Amino acid sequence: MNETVILRAGRAGSEPSSSPELLLRPWCMEDAAALVEVYRDPALRRWTGSVVDDEADAARWVQAQERDRAAGVRFGFAVLEAQPGTDRGRLAGGVVLKGAAPGNPSAEVGYWTAVHARGRGVAPRALEAPPDFPLDGHVHTRHRDV
Structure with a gap:
């Protein structure tokens, strides 16, 4: 998929100002500095297998x-x-879909949340992004078994 797809997840809570809207988009090089910042969090480093100590790592x-x-x-x-009013924002976390392939009846979802965004419903809202979205020319429909 060469085209950037931006998925929007709504605000949390009943008040429109209670939390910002979320944008989900493929990772890009402009995210490098923000990745270095969020990876300074010891809890995040503990649960992810990646090392991001500097912009070269990012x-x-x-x-x-x-x-x-x-x-x-x-x-x-x-x-x-x-x-x-933009397609930009502060990095709040990451979501990954693994094992999504034609003919594969299931896939795994992984996620993490930046320390400044924890406790505000970022991960659940990100996982509730629109259920149908294109991935490399295939449409995968989300079905969650929790």
Whole structure:
């Protein structure tokens, strides 16, 4: 998939101002500095298998996400807290779909949340993004077994 797909997840709670809208989009090199910042969190480092100590590490990590997406084996998305009226925002987390392939009846979802965004419903809202979205020319419908 060469085209960027942006998925929007609504605000949490009943008040429109209670939390920002979320944007989900494929990882890109502009995310490198923000990745270095969020990976300073010891809890995140404990639960992820990646090492992102500097912008060179972050660039390699993003390149790996792009390769996996092109190969159709993993589809990673940056989760951003949207800036009103734009397709930009502050990095709040990441979501990845693994094992989504034609003929495969299931896939695994992984996620993480940046320390500044925890406790605000970012992960559940990101996972509730529109249920049908294109991945490398195939439409995969989300079905969650929890």
